[in-house]
Structures are given as C-alpha cells and as structure tokens.
Amino acid sequence: MTLGEPPAPPAAFRRALETLRPAEVRPEIELEDIPAPQRLAPYSGAVGASVYRDDDELAVGRLIMLFDPEGQRGWEGPFRLVAYVRADMEPEMTTDPLLGPVAWSWLTEALDAHGARYAAVGGTVTRAVSEGFGGKADDPVTTEIELRASWSPLDEDLSSHAAAWCDLMCLAAGIPPLPPDVATLHPRPARRDDPKVP
Template identity: 30%
Template sequence: MPTVPQSVWRAVESVRVMKQRPDIHYCEIPVPSTLADYGIGVQLELDTESAVFSRGWIMILYSERRRIEWESQWRCVAYASMRMAGSDHNSLTPSLMWDWLERIVTEAREETLGGTVSLNRNTSFGILSGSAEEPPRSDCEIRVSWTPIEEEGGWLDAGNQVDIWARFLKSMTTNDELEEPISDRE
C-alpha cells in the first residue's frame, strides 16, 4: 500500500479543522480515482428559505507527479448551480457571473483559471407546472478549475479553497458583495 504524501495529509487536516459557515451544509464526497492520485471532495448547499438557492461542490486534486497542464501537483475543480429569477436570465448573465467568480477566486494562479457558465431556462407543463401563473424557471451552472497558490514548502491550505467556494456559493444566492476580502483568513 503506497504511503500518502505528507502534503496531502496536511491538506486533508486543513479541511477538517476549517471554520464552517453556519448557513452552509458541508458533506464529504468521493473524488474519482481517474482524476488524480489523491483528492478531497466537499459538497456544499446553502441553507436558505428563499426560492433562490445555490449548491455545488469542490474537489481538490493532488498528483504525485507535477502535471504540465496544471503547472503544479495541485488542482481545484468546482461546480455551482443557482436558481435565478427569470428576469436575471439574459445574454449578459454569463459574463457577469464569470467576472464575479474571478473577483472571488483570488488564491489561484490567474493564468490557470478556466471554465464555463451555462444558462438553462425550464418551462413546466401539465401537472409539473404547479399553476398556470408560474413563470419559467432559470438556472445558472458554473464549471471551473484552477491551480491554487501553494504555501511555502508545496503544501496547500485546502480548507481555504473550500471556504472560497462556499463564499462564492453564498454570494451567488444573496447577490451581495462579499463583506470581507477573500484572501483574509479567519
């Protein structure tokens, strides 16, 4: 059985001891072994009573050998989904969401950040429609990956990466600017 690298153990520990936000539910999820040698996966769901909600997950991946396409041994892969008001669904939404994401994911090597923003508009019919007055539902999905900035010695504060994604999910739902800078650690 191979020995787990010390930097992976430190990353796992940073997630275990991170301060969790009270309005977000956290749940460990498996990381497919085809993605990397080791990984940490966390599913997040915002606890809200409003009709607007966001949820998603983040996987922090580690490869025993430096990957050229990552420019590192570490890589973050994340997904977010948000229900939107129909009026928010327009041609500017993807660009605005991406700009918002770039402001929040600050602990990444800028040249390695990439992803997609997809808008879906769903109209229900028949017994699924609920009422004749129910407007079409719009959803926004974001898929993104980045190479995180490592600490000295090559280790990663994976808990901070999870918190960055939790803040992004919350900001998607509240549509508020963040109260504190992302790079400040609590």
C-alpha cells in the same frame, strides 16, 4: 504498512486535504464530505455544500481537490481544484447578456479577496431553463445558473481557496459577501427538517 495494504497518501496530499474543508463557515452554508472522483488523478478529495436562507436551499456545489505528484497537462504543479456551483435564478437575470462575465468575476474576485495564489484558471457559466411537458406541464418554469471552474493552487494550504468557493456559493445564491474585517463563522442554525430538531 502490511502486505496487501495500499500505500499511504503522500504527506503533501494529506496536508492539503486537511485544509479543503473550512473549519468555520457562514451560518447560511452547510458542508458535507462527499465521495471524490477516482479516475482523474491518483489522489483526490471533495467537499459538498448547500446554501440556505431559512429552510430554502438556494444553491448547491462541490469543491474537488486533485493531486498528482507528476502533475498533468494544463496543470501548474501537482494540485488542481475543480469547483461546481448551481443556483436558482430569476428568469429576467438569466437573459442578461452580462450574466456570464459577472458570474465568472464572482470566482476570480473571491479568490483574489482571500489572497489565494493560483494559476491556469478556466471554466464555464451556463444558464438553464427547465419547462415541464405532458404529466409535468403544470410544473413551474425554473431557471438556474451553473458555474464550473478549475484552477491550480500554488501552495498546499487550500483554506483561502475553500473560503473563496464558499463566497462564490453565497453570491450565486444572492447573498452578498461579508466585509473582509467581519468574522462570520458560526455553526449553521438547525433547520426544522434536521433529525435532531423536535
């Protein structure tokens, strides 16, 4: 390190960051590195995702890893994961009183199915209805579900947590998870709007 350069991130953070973005994902999911928030913890990293069926974007989300060697209030250790998922939903589904508990179970069941070790999980499920007025009066009414959650991973390998988040995104988009003994993991097929596709 030369004078004026920031210190290198801790090794534990670097190891965890390498596992935040799954190496292989379902073909419906497109991942991208995104800027991470800088004020929540001394070190952070983030990945964003969209779920597609054909050319239609069904869900979007992000997974943020926070690392504070000293830990923070409410954390169980130095790491904290923060997940966000938003998906379009049929209007009749958003009126179902069981939607919140069911959507929350998508997260916890996905974490358990992938063998993720975690603690101090919490979050919210929100239903949103958007109506247009004035110049937007002709816009169709849209309904969405948003899930925000955070939890503390109990080890540095975050691959099982990232896989669970991908499953959560697919469930929110109405795509069932694959059976545990089926390997997915193909590159996403190119869409017509990709620049490299003629």
